[in-house]
Structures are given as C-alpha cells and as structure tokens.
Amino acid sequence: MFCPKCKSEFVKGMTICPECNETLVQKLPENKFVEFVKLCESPNPSMTAIIKSILDSVDIQYFVRGENMQTLFGGCLEFTNPRLSRVEFLVSKEDKETALELIKEIEPDEDQ
Numbered sequence: 249m250f251c252p253k254c255k256s257e258f259v260k261g262m263t264i265c266p267e268c269n270e271t272l273v274q275k276l277p278e279n280k281f282v283e284f285v286k287l288c289e290s291p292n293p294s295m296t297a298i299i300k301s302i303l304d305s306v307d308i309q310y311f312v313r314g315e316n317m318q319t320l321f322g323g324c325l326e327f328t329n330p331r332l333s334r335v336e337f338l339v340s341k342e343d344k345e346t347a348l349e350l351i352k353e354i355e356p357d358e359d360q
C-alpha cells in the first residue's frame with residue numbers, strides 16, 4: 249500500500265498514512281496525470297507579467313495560452329477590455345484554488 253501524497257510504502261493492513269492522513273492506495277499511478285484548467289484571462293501584457301510573477305513566487309506551475317480563445321467563464325477578474333489581446337492562464341486543477349486566491353488581490357486595470 250502506498251500513500252498518494254508522500255509516496256511512502258506501507259505494510260498491508262494499513263489504510264491511512266499516519267503522516268499525511270491520506271487514504272492509501274494499492275498502487276501509485278506511474279505517471280501522475282496533471283489536469284490543467286483555466287485560471288483566468290489576462291487582457292494585457294502588464295497584467296500577464298503580474299500574474300506570472302505571482303505564480304512564480306509561489307511555485308505554481310502554469311501555462312499561458314495566447315489569444316483567440318473564447319471566454320468560457322467570463323474571466324475571473326472581470327477583465328473587460330476585449331480590444332487588447334488576451335491570454336489565458338492555465339494551472340493544474342490542484343493549484344487552481346490557491347492561485348485564484350492570490351490573483352484576487354490584483355486590481356484589474358481600469359479601462360483607459
């Protein structure tokens with residue numbers, strides 16, 4: 249039995265990792281599949297830079313996907329300037345909540 253979190257192996261009979269309180273699994277997945285989900289959109293390069301630096305500072309892995317993508321969720325920061333090229337930030341599902349909390353602090357650019 250293995251702990252999915254700390255990857256420790258345990259003897260049969262144990263069901264929970266005493267370290268992490270995680271339910272043990274029979275087998276660790278070979279390659280952990282990380283699902284990336286949309287975090288938010290950035291309407292301009294300066295915002296993009298800010299979001300990047302925030303995500304970098306907390307070691308959240310992210311992808312930036314550029315332009316031409318339809319807005320599915322309306323943009324979490326209520327960016328409202330469609331004239332400028334947008335980019336989308338994608339983070340792993342696990343990190344999304346954390347990342348959202350962090351970027352909430354950013355004030356969206358006022359429409360100039």
Ligand SMILES: [Zn+2]
Nearest residue numbers: 251254265268
């Ligand atoms: Zn563990």
